[in-house]
Amino acid sequence: MLYVEKLYEQLGREKVTQQESELKKHSKDESIHEAVTPDVVCFPESKKDIQMILRIASKYQIAVTAYGAGSGLEGQAIPVQKGISLDFRNMNQILDFSPEDMRITVQPGLMKSELNQFVRQQGLFFAGGPDYDATIGGMAATNASGTRAVRYGVMRDQLLDLEVVLADGMTFHTGTKAKKSSSGYHLTSLFAGSEGTLGIITEITLKLYGIPEYSTVARCTFETPELCAIAAQTIQLKGIPVMRMELIDSVSIGIINEQCGLDFPVNHSLFLEFAGPKNTVAEEVKLASEIMHELGCEDWAAASDPIEKEKLWEARVKLAVSFQHLKELKEIGGDVCVPISQLPKLVSFTRHSMDTSGLKGAIWGHIGDGNFHTSIMFNPNADGEQALAEQTNDAIVKLAIESGGTCTGEHGVGLGKKKFQEAEHGTALEMMRRTKQLYDSKGILNPGKIFS
Amino acid sequence: MLYVEKLYEQLGREKVTQQESELKKHSKDESIHEAVTPDVVCFPESKKDIQMILRIASKYQIAVTAYGAGSGLEGQAIPVQKGISLDFRNMNQILDFSPEDMRITVQPGLMKSELNQFVRQQGLFFAGGPDYDATIGGMAATNASGTRAVRYGVMRDQLLDLEVVLADGMTFHTGTKAKKSSSGYHLTSLFAGSEGTLGIITEITLKLYGIPEYSTVARCTFETPELCAIAAQTIQLKGIPVMRMELIDSVSIGIINEQCGLDFPVNHSLFLEFAGPKNTVAEEVKLASEIMHELGCEDWAAASDPIEKEKLWEARVKLAVSFQHLKELKEIGGDVCVPISQLPKLVSFTRHSMDTSGLKGAIWGHIGDGNFHTSIMFNPNADGEQALAEQTNDAIVKLAIESGGTCTGEHGVGLGKKKFQEAEHGTALEMMRRTKQLYDSKGILNPGKIFS
Known part of the structure; x- marks a missing residue:
């Protein structure tokens, strides 16, 4: 391809490659979206290199897709229109x-x-x-x-x-x-x-x-997701600046126990971290414990010792990997975000959907932000199972948007959330399209993402 | 004017006025920028009213300038191209x-x-x-x-x-x-x-x-603005979530004492407020006091009683009005924001500039954000004094931008900071212009603001 020749010519052989292994590496991210190999991978070392690459891409109307660590969860780095994958590994100063x-x-x-x-x-x-x-x-x-x-x-x-x-x-x-x-x-x-x-x-x-000089981790459980939400709201209303505040639903705790040989109390669980000057943290933990107990929590446990802290937080850490040993299954990751008051409804709906569909799945969330994650597992070789998993995820997203929320709290739109942009943004989507047109009139920058 | 007739026709007489007193009221804000009367003032009561007004304004190419409380400090609400002043007083639900x-x-x-x-x-x-x-x-x-x-x-x-x-x-x-x-x-x-x-x-x-359940106010002084900056940086590094953290330079303290009959220690002063659960606040105040004393502060005083708190914070409150009794003087208000490390340089430069120019002035800042305010006073009837005040202010803004800062931390651009947009934003200003063009191709929305 002529433009690839130009890239070699202008940037030199060490910044441009068409090696099969590199093309393959740059064809995907951590999502389940289909891999697409770029035509060429560039490794710019400066702003000047990037300007040069864009000049060539612009002239030949070639797609340019930025690539960081390939850790994205919605396909943002997949070069769906091939062209140039722009890898920043040599721009890390x-x-x-x-x-x-x-x-x-x-x-x-x-x-x-x-x-x-x-x-x-x-x-x-x-x-x-x-x-x-x-x-x-x-x-x-x-x-x-x-x-x-x-x-x-x-x-x-x-x-x-x-x-x-x-x-x-x-x-x-x-x-x-x-x-x-x-x-x-x-x-x-x-x-x-x-x-x-x-x-x-x-x-x-x-x-x-x-870096906070001191931290304490705590865990407690409640009978319902509603109580977890009220607990999280009360913590925020009181102005306790928690470092982390996570929800895991009771079924997910059961899964973690089973998969990882742990014995966490099988109930809807809140995991909290407090961090700051030592005495301030102590006061915050005391107050949080009072609040949680007033709301009827069970299994309150707190730890400041590094090993004890790790043990207490283990369920939260293990959740992400609890299905990874099930080699035959793939995962659809959900990432909606709703007002906290709407979270219990989402949790109930999701658990019910998983139960009725027969799909395995985990539910957890950054409850302080109302950011609600799901892992819905499916067997890609079982007829219709992927479609069922996608339908389940779609229904969660639909409910989140109807509840005043967003289709993605932190993963971004990429390929996976494109279909929800109209429902979420309505007329604003038209201004977003025009903004795209204003900044990138030729449409060469990561085409096929966010918008169809 | 035909378009005014259309407004009366479409909105009714109670939502449109050309009364002299209303035109005058909507000609200015709290800044020293020259007043300009609009042709007409509209009082929309709904989104529909606003859509109607904009439709008429668009058709006749008439400027529309939104008006809130008229409390702006850079002329944003002044209808410099006359036309419609859009007053939101009936949209306050x-x-x-x-x-x-x-x-x-x-x-x-x-x-x-x-x-x-x-x-x-x-x-x-x-x-x-x-x-x-x-x-x-x-x-x-x-x-x-x-x-x-x-x-x-x-x-x-x-x-x-x-x-x-x-x-x-x-x-x-x-x-x-x-x-x-x-x-x-x-x-x-x-x-x-x-x-x-x-x-x-x-x-x-x-x-x-x-609402935080409890708060404590504290004040201490330092020999130099540099020490104040280091103190503010240390508070932030330690992660103490201060509610407010204000700097007043020593000369300004002297002015306040003189004008308001107070006897605050005449030195560079930090004013702090801590707010949250009672015991947490107590721990934060204790830690802050230790930090301040380690850095060599003097005159540390703290208060949690409402009347005592008010007394301690009085200097900060009085500063804004300390020149207001000087009826013959007008004020140019500065509002730059710089990295905290650059603040001492700005303070010294500003005080020196005021001293050499012979203009009265106060210096204070939201030191935690590096937001640095000045009141430079001038007699509008004294030959060249306004120009001198403006030159002094311009030199401060120039130094702020050169120090990695911005021409306005919180007042906005309006009319007063237009001349610094090129210096601050460079090429980005061109994209801002194109954005303006994209959203408002006829240029009827608050024309003459931000851009020339």
């Missing part, structure tokens, strides 16, 4: 670090774990993103979040500034290094979560937080 | 209240004080916006914030959903009622701070917070 301002500027390919390793020496940590590892660029592009969002907010909330390159090579910064601004339109938030469809992020300036 | 989800949906004309009055009965409060009263719509449109932003974030962070009407009548919601979402482009943040230049906000869904 720390560009500027200001510990006194609790701020750092990095390239998009840096892994969250590498970032935390680097800033830890200054008593700082990066609070955004999911619990597993990913690139900072991927997290920004999908507006990722995880268990700590209840305290620190989502990825969008961590961003002070982005440097972006548009399809036509135009390059700019969306923000400043100040903590807040009311100047101009807030383009930072527009790019956060745009999944590489509006521009390519080349630099990211992030907020950091002080 | 509460549409939906979900205390269990700590969420409320209101019309834009509701005052912050009315909102807080309403939700207080449920133990809730609205944490956004400035310290003085304003409409929720005005706060959203300018991305306002104030002393509590250090804990709760700015106005943009309080918004879950907006309903907006574009110039062509297209109407949509930008978000959902869920606390977080990764679905679609984040139009909520685009409209927050767009100052009525992209569309007219007709409904606002906000986060609420639990």
Whole structure:
């Protein structure tokens, strides 16, 4: 292909490859969406390289799909129109670090774990993103979040500034290094979560937080998901700044016990983490315990010792992998987010749907945010089972949107949530389309994502 | 004028006026920017009324400038191209209240004080916006914030959903009622701070917070602004969730003492507020006191009794009005925001500039956010004094932008900060212009604001 020749010519052989193994690696992410191999993979080392790649892609009308760690859950990195996969592995530098301002500027390919390793020496940590590892660029592009969002907010909330390159090579910064601004339109938030469809992020300036000196983990159970929701609401109303607050439904606890040989009380369970100065944490735990007991919780347990903490949090950690040994099964992951008051309805509906469909599945959620996850398991070789799993997931999403919620709390739209965009956004979707057109008139940036 | 006739015809006489007193009222805000009377003032009562007004304005190419409480500080509500002033005083209803989800949906004309009055009965409060009263719509449109932003974030962070009407009548919601979402482009943040230049906000869904059960106020002083900045950084690094953290420079303290008959220690002063469950607050105050004393603070004082608290915070409150008795003087208000590490440089530079210019002035800041305010006083009848005050303010803004900051932390761009948009945003300004063009191709929405 002529454009590939141009890429070799302009970037040199070490930044461009068509090796089969690389093409295959860049054809997929962690989702069940169908793999598509790109024509070529580029490994830019600078903004200039990216401008060059986009110039060539623009000229030849070639799709460009950004690729971080391939850890996405909705197919954002799959190059559905082939073309160029833009891999950031060689753009993983720390560009500027200001510990006194609790701020750092990095390239998009840096892994969250590498970032935390680097800033830890200054008593700082990066609070955004999911619990597993990913690139900072991927997290920004999908507006990722995880268990700590209840305290620190989502990825969008961590961003002070982005440097972006548009399809036509135009390059700019969306923000400043100040903590807040009311100047101009807030383009930072527009790019956060745009999944590489509006521009390519080349630099990211992030907020950091002080590592809490002390933490305590607690667990308790309730008879109903409703009581769990009320408990979570009360914690928030009281202004206890929990670090994490997670729900696991009773059936899922049973599954974890069975799969992992544990003996957690089989009931709807809340898992909490408190973190901060030692004495403050002690007061928060005391107050939370009082609140939970007043609401009729059972099995309250709290731990501050590292090993004890890990044991208590084990159910939450094991949940994600509790089905992984079932090699013959695949998973559809749900990720809706609703007002907390609507969560019990979603939990009941989902458990009932799974029960009646006969599919195995787990239910858990970042209950403080109303973010509700499901793993629905299916056997891809069993007739109709995948369709049944998809129908079940679709019905959950439909109910979430009808309940004032969103089809995705943190995974993003990618390929999997495209079909819900109309239902969720209505007329706003038309403005989103026009925005896409404004930023990427040729439609070369991650085509086929977010919009059909 | 024909279009005014159409307005009378379509909306009725009670929603449209050309009374001199109303035209005059809608010609200005709290800034020093020159007043311009609109041709007509409309008082819509519904989204339908607004769609009707915009249809007429669009047809006749008439400027439409939204007006809340007229409390803006950069001229956003001044109808510089005359036309229609859109007053929201009859759109001040509460549409939906979900205390269990700590969420409320209101019309834009509701005052912050009315909102807080309403939700207080449920133990809730609205944490956004400035310290003085304003409409929720005005706060959203300018991305306002104030002393509590250090804990709760700015106005943009309080918004879950907006309903907006574009110039062509297209109407949509930008978000959902869920606390977080990764679905679609984040139009909520685009409209927050767009100052009525992209569309007219007709409904606002906000986060609420639990009223802290207890609070303590503290004050201490340091020899230099640098030490104040280090103290603020340390508080944040330790993860103490201060409710407010304010800086007043020593000269300003002297002015307050003199003007208001007080005897605060004349030194660079930090004012802090801690709020939450009683025992947690006690622990936070203890820790903060230790930190401040380790850094060599003087004059540490703390109070939890309501009257004592008020006395301690009095200097901060009085600062804003300390020059108001000087009837012959006018004020230029500064509002830059920089990384905290850059704040001492700004303080020194500003004080030096005021000293050498001979202008009176106060310096204070929301130090936790690096938001730095100045009041530069001038006599409008004294030859060249206004120009000197403006030059001084311009030099501060220039230094703030060069220091990685922004020309406005919370007041917005309006008329006053237009001249700094190019310096602050560079190439991004071009994308902002194109965004404006996309949303309002006829340029009828608050023309002359943000952009020239």
